[in-house]
Amino acid sequence: MLDPASAALLKHQPPSAAGGRPEIDRGQLRGLFLDSITKGTVRWDRAVSGVTPLTDGTCRLHFGDGTAEDFDLVVGADGAWSRVRPALSQAAPGYTGVTFVETGFDHCDTRHPDLARLVGNGSMLAKGVGRSLVAQRNSNGHIRAYIAVRVPQDWHAAAGIDLGDQRAVRTHLLRMFDGWDESLRYILRNSDSGFTNRPLFVLPAPHTWEHVPGVTLLGDAAHLMPPVGLGANLAMLDGSDLAHALVTEAGVDDAVRAYESTMLPRSTEAATGSAQGLDHLVPAATS
Structure with a gap:
């Protein structure tokens, strides 16, 4: 941290000897994820225009080209301006x-x-x-x-x-x-x-919703907050928790409920802390 008028050093926090906070460029992280899955798993050029939860507990994805497909579970991991979020919440950033x-x-x-x-x-x-x-x-x-x-x-x-x-x-x-x-x-x-x-x-904090079978959210789609170092980490933790629940719970709906019961309180706490972090990063004028 430097003084704006002189660029003099005000504070220095060296990395811990244990290397407890590793960092990686976002593009490289994305490459690691894509390279770890079977080629063709990601279907490019299939923009989603919206989703419709169905009465049988599944969910229909509507694509920009006018087609639609049904899935047991749709996970909205599509960021700040999520096309999936409206199926669960009317909250807007x-x-x-x-x-x-x-x-x-x-x-x-x-x-x-x-x-x-x-x-x-x-x-x-x-x-x-x-x-x-x-x-x-x-x-x-x-x-x-x-x-x-x-x-x-x-x-x-x-x-x-x-x-x-x-x-x-x-x-x-x-x-x-x-x-x-x-x-x-x-x-x-x-x-x-x-x-x-x-x-x-940012999304309102807390941002919660009533459970809807067949659809859920993770990452910025669920808890968009100021970019002070938590967003990508939380998204990965969300994904890990959801995957673990899908493997260990009795069914898809049970898994989503278990995931949401953990993710939603955690994201509220993180969003509150991130808002404070933004105020620290860019201080407002005091009256």
Whole structure:
């Protein structure tokens, strides 16, 4: 953690000697999962438009091409804007008031050595009131950076900025971080990739539903929360718990009930903690 005005080190938390918090790039994790299953298991180009629970306890998937298929169990693992969720809940994600603007740096150790030293081998955070800079070292010499700001969702429209005009976005962001140390503003001036606007949305917490046979949710589809390091881990834990229940319980419906009885309370606790984490990451102004 660095001081925004001077880039002086405020806090350093080295990795534990036991290596208790390993990290992996999302794309590599996705590759591991896909490579571990039989080819053809994943059916690409079959976008789901919606689901209909049936009276016999099964569930019908409706596809974008107009076709439909019935399944014993449909697991909505389709993220923030889930097409499966409406079968269980009318809850919709709401804007948190915080937007991440993402950018990146390639070959950081040779092309951006000062930034590489600033970030180190893990993550770097510099935060002020209503705005923060976060940078994380990824594999293959890449640094991913987020400009985190408390702004209206349409901040760019209010500022008269076309998000496709990268120069205008850069100029506006530099103005927002006026007075910050130049070694930190380097993130705004010299990124290799463009700026991607990512407004943060969350589901209400707690987000629960009455059990419906034949369908359930996991991951962001079930408990979308601020991205402070829990989302992917929870999704994998959800999947593991559901798989274990399907193997050990007497039937599919019993398994889903057992899974939901564990997942829903856990996700409520995690969502509350993640909301607090976002407030810590991007502090709001106090009156």
